[in-house]
Amino acid sequence: MDAKGKVILEKDAYHAIIVSCYRFANPSIMKSKWAEVQGILYGYNKDGIVHVTRAVPLAHLSSVAVEMDDNDYVLVAELEGEMASHDLFQVGWFHSHPGIKLFLSLEDVKTQAGLQAPNPLAIALVFNPIYLMERESDFGFKIFRLDDPSTIEIKFHEIPWEIAGTGDGFLKESKMLMHGVQRFLRGEGVFDTIQSRLDKTYKKMNSEIFGLKTYLQNKKKTATTEEIFNSFTKHKARIEKLFNKKRESIDIQVMLLDYLELKEMLQYKDRIDEIREEWKAYKQTFTELLMDVEKTIFDST
Template sequence: HQVRQPEDVIDTVYWSNEDYESFSIIDDKAFNNNEFTIGWYHSHPGFKVMMSQLDVKTTLSYQQFNNLAVSLVFNPTRLIRQIEVPYKKGDPIKQLEEDPGFKIFRLDNINSGIEASYHEVSYEIQGYESMEQLVRQTQKFIIEITNFFPKDNIFKTYEKYITTKINDLNSKLLGTEEYLTTLERKGEGHRTKEVLENQVKDIRKFVAETFINIENIKEFMKYLEFKERHRVIPKVEEILNNWDEAVSKLNDKFTELANKF
């Protein structure tokens, strides 16, 4: 939970009571699964992957209880563009290759406090055939999750999306009925069965594509900050359910059209 106080010279992190409650819940869940917290991670979007003095201070709070604790620093720009951000203005940009966009650090001597130096920790990533596969899939994930979490009001964004999709569906159904009516009026009733079948296929394809997008939205809700989930997810699900209601009687509508024409 990052806020800016008037007296701060640089951005400083302050933990709220809600944050501490979230930490406690997460730790309890991990403990119940025979797991434990091994460190923390945060992002440096658009600037160098390193440890600031504030990062060192935060990492100290973990290594004081577990000397093997680590800090993971991630830069999505580094991952997407595969470049090393210059340390200072004027330095050349370094081109990278198959870089995951993050580094893992550990403090050398916690007794040095916030003056402690740190080193990069080697790691092994499992579950991927190669680093190239990891980078490609993660790049895709970053782009998609950015699109699924709009900067504007998330509720209004999804309300607009669902409303548009429902209107498009109703427009397709109305257009189909008007088309079939026109064929009947022109004496081309023999074509209605074929036309209806094609229109139904087109509408079902539209519904399937929308369904996939909605399922992706639900999946990406899992990546919300822990303390936001109870506030955001129920409201988003309520909005998305409007689509389910809209398509629940779709087969009845197709049957109605088939009987009518």
């Protein structure tokens, strides 16, 4: 068989793969604790070309083979229904080989045979995050098909691929995303960590602003209007700078919530929506609170 059926990946599908895999295998985690991640590729086939529009991470395991439990299969069945309503179906699967080369093991061949027998264009994407991070111009993955899905011989070939609509900066952008993962999305329990970081930020910023208001109100009793104004300007700039720094990191964290595993996505769905709304609203609130200080201090004289 020849390498027919080239693959076109959407950018966001690629990002879902690399984020979910790097989360469990990056330099901030001990190498002995690195875990393989497995997920499903959704999309459609058209004119012999496989279009991957979504990648959904399912599970991670520290053992060599990634396995799914019964509950996962129920979730997957539900997801399948949702995708079908968008005319998308499973076009393949992905998994990571953290720190090891890209190939299909015997287990991988079995999984792939199950997909490729009914759908000859089905693909297996294997990603090694270390290749992406340490090599110069390497996206870190390969896509394979079995030469013959009716046997479980370990014979497979590489399929050419491209990532749709990417320019020169895409690889760099992807690596930046990975740095965000290493800082904010490593391992388990990330959802609670991100939520508590947000709560802390709201508290911290509110207390900075409230502190400034109290401070200026007291200062007003003895200082001149000019002194008050200078002090306000100085502290306002300081607080804004602090907020901008936090905003940058929280924007990344909120964005990374798009790439949680299926189970987490379903478990936290409402809370994730809430977090997004809350964060969006708080950016506005922050500006209003500062304006309110200005008003309180300068209008009532």
